Structures are given as structure tokens and as C-alpha cells.
Amino acid sequence: MSDFSAADIDAIYRVIAQRRDMRHFCGGQVPASTLRRLLLAAHQAPSVGLMQPWRFVRITQSILREQLYTLVQQERQRTAEALGERESEFLRLKVEGIKDCAELLVVALKDQREQHIFGRRTLPEMDLASAACAIQNLWLAARAENLGMGWVSLFEPDDLKALLGMPEGSHPIGILCLGPVAEFYDKPMLEIEQWAQRCPLDELVMENGWSDQTEQ
């Protein structure tokens, strides 16, 4: 006896397979009720010690959107320089959809995280892992609703904190671009653009000890 039918299971695997990190959006809107469903899906993620570390800042002011765009452009240039021989290849890629997406969300980890020890004494970064699970929930729910989403991590966190008045102990982890898209990429965009290739699964799975065979 299962809670999910064969058709349900198929839908769940399909949404996992068809979710894409989108950079191309076509404006439009996300209805308030849809946005709330997506955020509730995020909030149903697991979290270490049930700390629920995720915070969402919805950006509705166009001046703030412009400033976020500028932050990302600055980091895009610095990343390009740091990449050395792949600089020009990187600069050809579209790395964000900030100006074209319907909704813009900044996701951050809460302030005063040091109060949460459960599951984090030796691995304090587990709150980020929990927040990433929340973002993945949002991503899958958005894909199911035919909305694209892109997670942008090209920014200087201190600059973003200053821009949004974030307290010292909080930490921004992503700018999410969300909204209608003309079409979904049929493969990861960085695979289409030949930035990197997918590893075969078998190279990533080991047994009873480390034996990583992937090209580093």
C-alpha cells in the first residue's frame, strides 16, 4: 500500500527531471496565491533541529531590483577575472535574469544561528543545507506550476546585507529569479553551452570507502 499512485510517482520524477536553473524569463506576473503556495512548499522543507533557518525577502521596489542587478554585474566581472583562461567563455553566458523575471526573492539564513546546536555542533553549515532543501522545494513546486526559477549566487554577501539592512549574524545565500518563461531548457543551460558535462552516475557512487574516479 502506498500513498502515491504510479501516475503520482511518475509526475514526481518528471518534475525532478524537468526542473531547470533558468536565466531567461519573459516578464509577466506570479499570482499572489501561487507565490504563497511556493513559499509554503519551501517552508515544508526539513531543517536541522527544526530550526527553520530560511528567511525570504521579496523585492518589489524597482530601485532595489536595479541595485541587485548592479551587485551581480560587479561580481560577474570579478568572477570572470578570477577564472583566468575561461574569462571570455564565462562572459558569454547569461548568468542571471534579474531584470526580466516576474518576482525577485532574496533568501537568507536567520540571525543568531549560534543558538542552534542540534545537528550543528560539528557541522554548523547544516542550516545552509536546510535552507537549500527549502529552495529545492520551491524550485520543484514552481516547475510544476510552469514557472521558471534561477538561483543566483554571484554577489558580495556583505554588500547585499548592507543593501537590505540585514543584521550581522544573518547571511544571504541566493537571489532567486522567478516567473514565467518562454520555454524550459531541455538540458541544464551550462551543459547546452558546453561549460561542463554531466558526470555518469556510476562515477559518483562508491561502496564502503572513497574511490572517486571522476576527473577532478
Next chain:
Amino acid sequence: MSDFSAADIDAIYRVIAQRRDMRHFCGGQVPASTLRRLLLAAHQAPSVGLMQPWRFVRITQSILREQLYTLVQQERQRTAEALGERESEFLRLKVEGIKDCAELLVVALKDQREQHIFGRRTLPEMDLASAACAIQNLWLAARAENLGMGWVSLFEPDDLKALLGMPEGSHPIGILCLGPVAEFYDKPMLEIEQWAQRCPLDELVMENGWSDQTEQ
């Protein structure tokens, strides 16, 4: 026009809502074909710069399972001590299902991560975020297949690395307990056990700047 029907969308939201961080398992087995589907779902996660940082070590030796159990018990005691006044409350909780789960997987971040700059120059922790998205995919797929999963982060990473012969630059992020369960918790176990309460969504969503109203 959507790629997902209303019934599909409902199934996707249901699996997100009904996924649980499980600590109680009832032995049994996970068929090899099912385990492969789950790992493929994990491998379809997004990753920063398409770096695919996730590595899975399947534990099939019972001696290793015992040693992992011991590692977690050691950290459970240290965490209990670090929690101070909540020590005895914490020690009443079941925090792992290592001995009872059908399959045990250690998830780790790959070695030589410093070679990946795309999306990580200012936020090097983004590879953990990617791996957490992979684990959330696996978790949701497992729930769809009526299998429970628990993510255990109570261990000393250096001890786990030594146990599995992991290279210096790699980093273990979780011990996943996976397999059949007698039933799924109807709420997060830590909520049932009154370790913590769920925050209302509205307290986690802000607009155009930081205004966190949650109790810290």
C-alpha cells in the same frame, strides 16, 4: 498550457508536504533498481557552475555500519552536553535510525573543490547548497516510493573521513538512513516531541528589507 496536470501538481505538493525526516525504520530492503532511481533523482539536482559536487558512499559492510553508529553516539553525547539545560530532553529523542534502516549512505562533497569558482568566489559554501538540493530530490523521490529517509548530521567529520578513507579536500555532510518504515510521522518528529514549533510562514517573509519578527 502546462507540462503538469492538476493531478500531477497535487501529487508534487503532497510529496513535499508528506516527506519526513525519519528516525524509525523497520528493516527490509530497497531493491537495487529503486536505489538507482533515487540516486538518479539526486543527480538531477541543480549545481553551482554544474560542478556536481555530490558523492555517495553506500555502506554495505555491517562492521562499517556499527562504526558509523558509534560515531553518531559519540557526537550525540557531546551535543547533549553542549545543550546544557536541554540535555536530558535531547537525550530522550531518537536522533538516528542507523541500525534499523535498509540502506545507509554517506553523502560527501568532492575533493578539489577550490577548482570551481563559478558562483562560489564569494560564497564557497554553494557546493553544499547544491548537494543539499540533491539530497532533497532523493528524499522526495523516496517518499513517493513509500520509503523513509533520515539525514543525520551528528558526527565528527574528521572521524568519518578517516573511517572511509576520504581525501583531505572532501567533506562529509550527512549519513542518510533509507528504507521501509512502519508509518510516516504526521508532523515533523521534533514538533511531535515538542522540541520546537513550526513558525508561521508570514513571519519568515519580508519585503524590500530585513524585518525579522520571529523569536530568535
